[in-house]
Amino acid sequence: MSRLLGVIDATNVVGGLQDLSLNRSVASIPFAGRYRFIDFILSNMVNSGVESVAIFPKHQYRSLMDHIGSGKNWDLDRKKDGLFFLPPFFEPNENSTVGSFARLDQHLDFFKRSHQDYVFIANSYVITNIDIEEALAEHLIHDHDITELVNHTHSLDMYIVKKSLLIELIENRKNSQFISVSDVVNQPLHNFNIGTYTHTGYAAIMNSIEAYFHHSMKLLDPTVWNQLFPADRPVFTKVKDEPPTRYSSASTVTNSMIANGAVIEGRVNSSIISRAVKIGRNSHVTNCVVMQKSQIGEGCTLEYVILDKDVRVLDGVTLKGSPEKPLVLRKGTVREMAVSM
Amino acid sequence: MMVKKKCVAMLLAGGQGSRLQSLTTSIAKPAVPFGGKYRIIDFTLSNCTNSGIDTVGVLTQYQPLVLNSYIGIGSAWDLDRRNGGVTVLPPYTEASEVKWYSGTANAIYHNMKYIEQYNPEYVLVLSGDHIYKMDYSKMLDYHIQNEAEATISVVEVPWDEASRFGIMNTNKDYEILEFDEKPAEPKSNLASMGIYIFNWKALKEFLEVDNVNEESSHDFGKDLIPLFLNEDKRLMAYPFDGYWKDVGTVKSLWEANMDLLKENPGLNLFDHSWRIYSRNPNQPPQYISHHAEVKESLVNEGCFIEGKVQHSVIFQGVKTGEGSLIDEAVIMPDAVIGSNSVVRRAIVPEGIHVPDGITIEPEDNSSDIILVTDELIEKLRKDVTA
Numbered sequence: 001m002s003r004l005l006g007v008i009d010a011t012n013v014v015g016g017l018q019d020l021s022l023n024r025s026v027a028s029i030p031f032a033g034r035y036r037f038i039d040f041i042l043s044n045m046v047n048s049g050v051e052s053v054a055i056f057p058k059h060q061y062r063s064l065m066d067h068i069g070s071g072k073n074w075d076l077d078r079k080k081d082g083l084f085f086l087p088p089f090f091e092p093n094e095n096s097t098v099g100s101f102a103r104l105d106q107h108l109d110f111f112k113r114s115h116q117d118y119v120f121i122a123n124s125y126v127i128t129n130i131d132i133e134e135a136l137a138e139h140l141i142h143d144h145d146i147t148e149l150v151n152h153t154h155s156l157d158m159y160i161v162k163k164s165l166l167i168e169l170i171e172n173r174k175n176s177q178f179i180s181v182s183d184v185v186n187q188p189l190h191n192f193n194i195g196t197y198t199h200t201g202y203a204a205i206m207n208s209i210e211a212y213f214h215h216s217m218k219l220l221d222p223t224v225w226n227q228l229f230p231a232d233r234p235v236f237t238k239v240k241d242e243p244p245t246r247y248s249s250a251s252t253v254t255n256s257m258i259a260n261g262a263v264i265e266g267r268v269n270s271s272i273i274s275r276a277v278k279i280g281r282n283s284h285v286t287n288c289v290v291m292q293k294s295q296i297g298e299g300c301t302l303e304y305v306i307l308d309k310d311v312r313v314l315d316g317v318t319l320k321g322s323p324e325k326p327l328v329l330r331k332g333t334v335r336e337m338a339v340s341m
Numbered sequence: 342m343m344v345k346k347k348c349v350a351m352l353l354a355g356g357q358g359s360r361l362q363s364l365t366t367s368i369a370k371p372a373v374p375f376g377g378k379y380r381i382i383d384f385t386l387s388n389c390t391n392s393g394i395d396t397v398g399v400l401t402q403y404q405p406l407v408l409n410s411y412i413g414i415g416s417a418w419d420l421d422r423r424n425g426g427v428t429v430l431p432p433y434t435e436a437s438e439v440k441w442y443s444g445t446a447n448a449i450y451h452n453m454k455y456i457e458q459y460n461p462e463y464v465l466v467l468s469g470d471h472i473y474k475m476d477y478s479k480m481l482d483y484h485i486q487n488e489a490e491a492t493i494s495v496v497e498v499p500w501d502e503a504s505r506f507g508i509m510n511t512n513k514d515y516e517i518l519e520f521d522e523k524p525a526e527p528k529s530n531l532a533s534m535g536i537y538i539f540n541w542k543a544l545k546e547f548l549e550v551d552n553v554n555e556e557s558s559h560d561f562g563k564d565l566i567p568l569f570l571n572e573d574k575r576l577m578a579y580p581f582d583g584y585w586k587d588v589g590t591v592k593s594l595w596e597a598n599m600d601l602l603k604e605n606p607g608l609n610l611f612d613h614s615w616r617i618y619s620r621n622p623n624q625p626p627q628y629i630s631h632h633a634e635v636k637e638s639l640v641n642e643g644c645f646i647e648g649k650v651q652h653s654v655i656f657q658g659v660k661t662g663e664g665s666l667i668d669e670a671v672i673m674p675d676a677v678i679g680s681n682s683v684v685r686r687a688i689v690p691e692g693i694h695v696p697d698g699i700t701i702e703p704e705d706n707s708s709d710i711i712l713v714t715d716e717l718i719e720k721l722r723k724d725v726t727a
Contacts, residue, residue, distance in 0.1 A: 033626035229625040239621040243610035244377035244641040253635055259626040260642050
């Protein structure tokens with residue numbers, strides 16, 4: 001039985017991802033053809049043996065709730081422990097960093113009632129495949145108060161802390177002035193023993209559209225693909241029952257990642273194509289990210305474009321962004337005239 | 342006390358399917374993979390759930406292990422229900438006797454208690470061996486409207502093939518007058534699809550009569566239907582005009598897979614209003630490499646394609662190496678096709694590993710389909726090194 005309680009703080013707003021998070025929380029931004037951001041951290045927890053996971057959502061959590069449901073797809077629909085969705089009773093005034101005490105305080109009972117001794121606190125915008133058990137082992141060997149998970153020199157904004165200390169920090173926050181777990185780690189003046197655990201695998205910190213695009217393209221590198229999707233540590237997601245991808249006689253596809261239910265009749269190079277996407281004849285899609293159910297008509301040319309869900313590009317349209325500044329078509333957009341940047 | 346159900350489905354899934362050779366040495370025919378993602382039984386189970394039939398007994402016998410764990414509690418087909426849902430019904434022992442199912446009707450006879458629990462008006466008897474999409478609720482409406490005791494779904498087959506099927510001779514109103522099992526000289530080309538709706542009261546009565554008849558083979562087509570006819574019960578044929586295929590041989594299994602690749606396939610897997618459900622393998626999207634070429638094919642998640650794929654059906658988790666060619670082939674889950682290997686007009690079963698530089702294809706001008714086995718690969722490998 002795992003000694004870890006998992007907490008996903010899905011309340012953080014990532015300014016740079018605004019185009020993709022207008023109608024959804026950052027945690028439910030689609031990624032890698034069939035996943036949402038939160039699938040990765042949630043699967044990491046489950047694969048590391050964590051049996052109790054609490055998700056703290058912010059506003060606009062409908063798409064997130066719809067995606068997570070009872071937690072069944074992650075095997076978290078349990079009689080004992082399992083998945084807990086803990087929305088705020090009220091929105092705290094301060095805009096906090098990861099592990100906001102004001103937010104955790106609203107569900108303090110959850111922490112007090114849980115039998116696990118340690119808490120793993122994560123955000124929803126870092127995408128990686130990590131063994132949390134190993135991080136806990138380090139935490140215990142070095143007897144840290146808080147262990148921060150890092151990748152190279154970057155913080156992953158993921159922390160391990162003893163539950164009793166977390167409860168103390170939450171209850172004493174008025175005196176201590178610390179506002180979050182992340183805040184404690186980053187303040188120089190205190191007596192806590194803060195350590196780090198270095199994760200050497202691939203980690204994508206999604207803090208801007210450029211980062212989102214860069215890491216999407218990185219998926220096409222088999223070494224990255226293998227690090228994010230190792231066979232023994234699968235990434236789970238909501239199941240959609242799409243048929244296999246259909247390639248027509250006119251399709252030409254190279255260096256791309258394609259999800260189920262897609263129908264490809266055109267030309268696709270170096271792109272990420274999600275579930276149930278349609279790409280028409282004589283269309284050229286290069287260096288693009290196309291999300292669920294978007295439809296590209298016939299004779300279109302798209303380069304460096306991110307198409308959010310349900311976007312329709314009508315016949316003959318040309319859309320071009322650049323590697324540094326990909327063009328983003330927001331959810332539900334219909335494009336009919338040529339735009340060039 | 343169980344809640345009464347209007348109609349209970351009994352799905353016969355115990356068939357060995359021995360003509361599928363090595364594909365069915367360790368699994369029953371309904372568990373054979375089909376269409377890049379599915380197993381044959383997915384079509385019947387999805388038809389049930391899409392038709393609003395939520396109580397399904399699945400009768401297993403031959404090699405049930407894979408089938409039992411595949412069906413589980415039925416969640417994949419939304420058949421995990423508080424009342425009803427899916428129930429796997431294996432043969433069982435009673436007192437001192439082990440009751441193997443000796444025929445299709447006998448299998449139902451032994452599970453009458455299961456049906457009784459729901460006290461249904463109608464029983465739908467299905468076979469888990471066929472590929473088709475059908476709304477059973479429409480067939481039930483037809484059965485009720487025609488005030489039949491039994492209704493049998495039929496499909497028109499080419500006249501020259503009719504002698505391979507159970508043929509229904511009907512009048513112009515589709516009332517069944519005669520049943521001919523594999524007639525040498527067929528009088529009709531309406532073949533039974535192995536889909537029956539019975540009034541439960543009548544079926545129960547005839548199952549009991551049939552059970553004590555020592556000369557009976559306890560088969561629906563051969564024994565039960567003639568019994569209904571002898572007693573002058575009203576039997577109706579329900580004409581079905583959609584895609585229906587019995588994938589009983591290696592060739593027909595291959596053909597049915599190839600049918601999916603047509604421009605407008607008879608069986609549309611992309612119809613969201615009649616989805617075919619299956620246990621999802623949960624693998625990442627497929628990766629098509631720089632050197633790959635994929636045309637006229639269905640490819641499922643988790644594949645890593647580095648070679649050329651044309652006119653083929655590729656299941657989940659398949660890997661194909663650089664310089665390989667897959668042409669008019671069916672590659673089942675987790676198979677690996679090595680670099681510079683050729684697989685043409687063949688079925689590669691689940692988990693088979695075709696090493697680098699091997700060519701698997703039928704002899705010139707042969708219309709055969711090769712079922713790849715480890716023994717065949719061993720032989721070809723020796724030929725290459727010799």
